[in-house]
Amino acid sequence: xxxxxxxxxxxxxxxxxxNDDRLSLKLESGLYEQTYxxxxxxxxxxxxxxYRFVDEVFIxxxxxxxxxxxxxxxxxxARCAPATEQDEFDVIL
Numbered sequence: 001x002x003x004x005x006x007x008x009x010x011x012x013x014x015x016x017x018x019n020d021d022r023l024s025l026k027l028e029s030g031l032y033e034q035t036y037x038x039x040x041x042x043x044x045x046x047x048x049x050x051y052r053f054v055d056e057v058f059i060x061x062x063x064x065x066x067x068x069x070x071x072x073x074x075x076x077x078a079r080c081a082p083a084t085e086q087d088e089f090d091v092i093l
Contacts (some may be wrong), residue, residue, distance in 0.1 A: 002017065022040070038050075
């Protein structure tokens with residue numbers, strides 16, 4: 001797999017990969033990432049096609065999904081390791 005392109009974005013790191021004859025699109029934000037893979041015949045077969053695929057609506061949906069991923073992670077961590085009194089800091093005046 002090799003990097004064949006990037007898309008500039010103020011918040012997300014967006015990278016385009018090629019593996020054999022398939023393209024993948026990876027979007028990263030902090031601890032979270034989403035990857036989209038394209039099969040032959042789906043209409044996304046070149047880097048230019050990926051640029052067209054990544055429009056404002058798609059970015060908004062990805063951002064919403066990243067926020068949901070964050071909420072899911074926070075909730076799972078709270079269930080897995082609930083805070084105890086030992087985890088709290090002493091009050092310093």
